[in-house]
Amino acid sequence: MADHLSKIIQEERSPAFDYALLAEKISAIVGRAGVSADGADRLANCRDYWPMGTLWFLEGKAPALPDLVVWPRSTPEVAAVLRLAGENNVPVTPFGEGSGALGGAIPLKGGIVLDLKKMNRxxxxxxxxxxxxxxxxxxxxxxxxxxxxxxxxxxxxxxxxxxxxxxxxxxxxxxxxxxxxxxxxxxxxxxxxxxxxxxxxxxxxxxxxxxxxxxxxxxxxxxxxxxxxxxxxxxxxxxCPNEKIYCSYAFETVELALEAIRGLIQAGARPAVVRLYDSAETAHHFPECGEAAGRAILILLFEGDSGIIAAEDRLAAEYAHKQGAVAAGSAPVERWLKTRFNIGISSQLFRQGAVVDTIEVSTSWTNAAPLYHAMQKAMLGVKGTVLASGHYSHVYPEGTALYLTLIGFPPGDKAEYYKRLWSAAMESCLALGGAISHHHGVGLHRGLWMAQEHGTTLEALRRIKSALDPQGIMNPGKLGLEEVEKWRK
Ligand SMILES: Cc1cc2nc3c(=O)[nH]c(=O)nc-3n(C[C@H](O)[C@H](O)[C@H](O)COP(=O)(O)OP(=O)(O)OC[C@H]3O[C@@H](n4cnc5c(N)ncnc54)[C@H](O)[C@@H]3O)c2cc1C
Structure with missing residues (x-):
């Protein structure tokens, strides 16, 4: 059944290859149960959490399909499979659990998906x-x-x-x-x-x-x-930490809150969790918190030695109050801890015809607020976008990550809308000197902006890639190391 699906961005390889024979040879390495050409296995390993892949899947299409899925159980088995793949010039895409958000695990040229879940000791x-x-x-x-x-x-x-x-x-x-x-x-x-x-x-x-x-x-x-x-x-x-302290503060503006966090971190405090939500996300995530209504909420979680975290907690109160914040107690942190792994809402929205995505970037403190406003404006300027909200987390003495959540109901073709939305986000981020990713990585999609992000450094990375992988069999089309014919800006 899988072969009848349209494979939207698959890059065809020529000449055609005898995968049945390769599967025989691989089964001598990993056993019969360690290799599969079944449609269900190939479908289960053809995409990750990249929203475009999800949108195509909901329309009954696959981004690309592997020819074989292989489950090695040890390092020598991985080495033997890679040697065999190299001898036959067959692409190999490693696969963890497929939670990547940028299409990194899509087997663009087919070949082998090397699913590592059985190496779990x-x-x-x-x-x-x-x-x-x-x-x-x-x-x-x-x-x-x-x-x-x-x-x-x-x-x-x-x-x-x-x-x-x-x-x-x-x-x-x-x-x-x-x-x-x-x-x-x-x-x-x-x-x-x-x-x-x-x-x-x-x-x-x-x-x-x-x-x-x-x-x-x-x-x-x-x-x-x-x-x-x-x-x-x-x-x-x-x-495991002995003690924890939860606290939160509501600020009139994101700018005042950023100033408080900068002071706290540059003074040497290291809360485990630092999350600052804009007013839209504050209203969405903490509707029951009266102090935070119409404001930006900052939640902090300290853990470790009781003496150290008590001092950090005092310092946080000092920096927050200096910026006119209102204390909002521990309940917002407890709520965040309870809901932090919930991801169901985006699946519901996809089924209602929406395009949903998140974009995380990083920047210096001085640029943190301007970048948020610029990216938000650019994305809301793309016809069909109904929400571009943001929060900051992962803070450093030098700056912070900024995480934007986007919802759109595209008026026309979803792929075209998706590309326009991302172009608006990436171009505005680059224009203000931000890094185009903080932690989701590059995968397939962000590769479109890797040359702008890195300049000549990308060429150095390409040289490392061709020295280690001269045949280009490892996860082709990713990290912006080569152009992908069927996925361009
Ligand atoms: C709802 C949601 C929330 C997320 N939250 C976060 C977050 O808070 N922080 C964060 O950093 N990320 C987050 N992500 C992104 C994602 O979970 C991470 O990128 C994660 O590290 C990917 O792990 P995975 O095992 O699912 O890898 P996969 O998606 O299977 O693979 C990701 C990439 O790594 C390669 N790869 C996988 N395993 C190996 C290996 N053993 N050797 C070589 N290459 C390999 C794949 O080829 C692919 O290119 C989130 C994603 C989703 C969907």
Whole structure:
């Protein structure tokens, strides 16, 4: 059945290839149950959470289809499959749980989807040195549950925790909602093991730091499956925190709140969670909070040593009051904790004909408010857009991430509307000097703006790609490393 679907952006390969024979050879590596050419398996692994892929799927179309889905169970199996793929010049797209938001896991040229979910073991818990080594296909929620059972936390809580893998986090340079205290995935990464396209296995060492040249293993951070396959990851962990403090403040404007957060972070406080919502999102997420009506709410969650977090809490109150904020108590934080993984509303809206998406960018403090206003104006200027709201999270001494939520009811073709909306967002972000992504990565779609983002640096990345993957078999068409014929601006 899958072969009868239209494959909207599939890039055809020539000459036609005998996948039945390749499946036979792969089954000698991973076993008969480890490889499939069934339509259902190919459909289940043909897309991620990229909204365009969802829109096509709802119309009964696929973005592209793999010819085979392969489930390796070990690093040597991954290496053997990649060697075979290289010998036959067959594309390989690694696949975690398909929660990527930009089309990164779509097998644009067909070939093999290498689904890593069966490589999901904990390899080593190092209690004394606070490190854990796991296989890449371990589900995020299972990872945190395992650590909690042993008295630790991984400190990494993306909204997609329950539908993403540890390998996917590293491959996409992810950031969790507790990032201000625990860091983003690159701060947590001690080392990793990866298989290069020719089957060579590379790895770093589990030491606090090394000064022995560039870290080849760290090249895989953010590589999104284009350089090879991540087969093991060692991350920092923390003892479960003893104490927590929840508090929130309502500000007259986003600008006043940003000033308070900047002061707090530059003074050295490290709340685990810092989230500032504009007035539209405040009304949507915290309707029962009277103090926040018509205002921008800031929620803060501190955790760790009781003495340290009490001091941070006092400092937060001082900076908030300096900007005229009203204290709004702990209830908004409790509400956020309860609802933080809910994602059902976008599926409902898609079925009602809407286009729904989120765009996360980053910028300096001085640019944080102007960028929000400029991007909001640009996106509302695209005919059909009914909402462009925003919040800030993931804060640093230098600046912050800005996360915009978009809803549109396009008057005409949805793909054309989607491209116009994104062009408005990306061009306004670039014009004000923002980075076009903070944590969702590039995938297929953001590749359209990678040259503007990076300039000559993109050429250097392309050279690294062709040195490691001269045949270009690893996840073709992603990270803006090459042009994609059927998906252009
Ligand atoms: C509702 C929702 C909320 C989200 N919230 C967040 C958030 O809070 N923070 C955040 O950072 N992201 C978030 N994301 C984005 C997404 O969850 C992350 O990018 C996540 O890291 C992807 O993990 P995955 O296992 O699903 O990877 P996939 O989507 O399967 O793959 C993503 C990319 O990584 C590559 N890849 C996967 N595994 C490997 C591997 N082992 N080796 C090499 N390449 C590999 C794939 O080829 C693909 O290019 C969210 C997404 C959704 C849908």
């Amino acid at each position: 904990v390899l080593k818990l190092d209690r004394d040195n606070l490190m854990i080594t796991v296989e890449p296909g371990l589900n995020g929620a299972r990872y945190e549950e395992y650590l909690n059972k042993h008295g630790f936390t991984g400190g990494h809580f993306p909204q997609s925790l329950r539908c993403s893998t540890v390998g996917g986090w590293v491959a996409c340079r992810a950031a969790g909602t507790f990032s201000t205290r625990y860091g983003k995935i690159e701060d947590m990464l001690v080392s990793l093991e990866a298989v290069l396209p020719d089957g060579t296995i590379v790895h770093g060492r589990n030491l606090p730091r090394t000064s022995t040249g560039p870290r080849v293993d760290h090249l895989f951070l953010g590589s999104e499956g284009t350089l090879g396959v991540i087969t093991a990851v060692t991350l920092r962990i923390w003892p």
